[in-house]
Amino acid sequence: QQKVQQSPESLIVPEGGMASLNCTSSDRNVDYFWWYRQHSGKSPKMLMSIFSNGEKEEGRFTVHLNKASLHTSLHIRDSQPSDSALYLCAASVSSNTNKVVFGTGTRLQVLP
Amino acid sequence: EAAVTQSPRNKVAVTGGKVTLSCNQTNNHNNMYWYRQDTGHGLRLIHYSYGAGSTEKGDIPDGYKASRPSQENFSLILELATPSQTSVYFCASGDTQNSGNTLYFGEGSRLIVV
Numbered sequence: 001q002q003k004v005q006q007s008p009e010s011l012i013v014p015e016g017g018m019a020s021l022n023c024t025s026s027d028r029n030v031d032y033f034w035w036y037r038q039h040s041g042k043s044p045k046m047l048m049s050i051f052s053n054g055e056k057e058e059g060r061f062t063v064h065l066n067k068a069s070l071h072t073s074l075h076i077r078d079s080q081p082s083d084s085a086l087y088l089c090a091a092s093v094s095s096n097t098n099k100v101v102f103g104t105g106t107r108l109q110v111l112p
Numbered sequence: 113e114a115a116v117t118q119s120p121r122n123k124v125a126v127t128g129g130k131v132t133l134s135c136n137q138t139n140n141h142n143n144m145y146w147y148r149q150d151t152g153h154g155l156r157l158i159h160y161s162y163g164a165g166s167t168e169k170g171d172i173p174d175g176y177k178a179s180r181p182s183q184e185n186f187s188l189i190l191e192l193a194t195p196s197q198t199s200v201y202f203c204a205s206g207d208t209q210n211s212g213n214t215l216y217f218g219e220g221s222r223l224i225v226v
Contacts, residue, residue, distance in 0.1 A: 001171055006154075032213070034214065034215075036215075042219075043202060043217035043218060043219055043220055044155070044202070044215075044217050045217070046214045046215065049214065088154055088155060090215070092213065097208050097213060098143050098160065098162045098168075098208065098213070099157070099160060099168070099170070100145065100157070100160075100206070100213060100215060101157060101171065102147070102154050102155035102156075102157070103154050104152065104153055104154035105154045
């Protein structure tokens with residue numbers, strides 16, 4: 001059973017600081033990773049996706065992927081209180097891209 | 113934006129009763145999913161479907177059935193509800209061809225089994 005593990009479980013950063021979140025898959029056949037953000041009481045919404053080794057940047061958000069280590073990370077610079085949310089990592093494998101599995105999430109709190 | 117609608121949004125059921133959660137999507141996506149979310153567990157995959165008439169078991173299918181009668185509709189059925197099934201249930205749709213299988217979620221259905 002494919003597992004997606006995230007760390008840390010929770011993270012507190014000051015406003016304007018950098019938040020770094022990690023995600024690792026247990027399945028060596030993992031091919032696709034997504035990061036979703038879920039504000040309290042709301043449904044998850046896709047934040048960024050990454051399918052190839054390397055780095056991808058969108059505004060204050062940067063995601064890295066290392067397929068050899070099955071690891072992806074999300075970095076938020078200049079963190080804002082509105083970034084406070086549950087961040088969920090999701091993955092699927094090339095043999096069954098229809099099945100998308102999520103991790104347990106990292107709860108980020110940005111203090112003003 | 114993609115639209116996924118769940119009903120009911122809130123439900124209280126009795127132990128042993130039957131519960132049906134419904135999901136409708138207007139995105140014409142092939143894939144649909146049912147997840148449950150409990151504190152400390154993130155989103156756990158119950159059942160999913162890659163097209164009308166198909167259902168696949170996810171990671172925690174025991175105690176749940178699914179039905180995909182059409183492209184637009186995907187239901188989750190609890191034949192004999194138990195208190196351990198108290199949770200928030202999310203439906204989602206996605207399409208591997210057109211959006212890299214980015215998932216679009218409904219607003220969630222909160223189920224309490226007493």
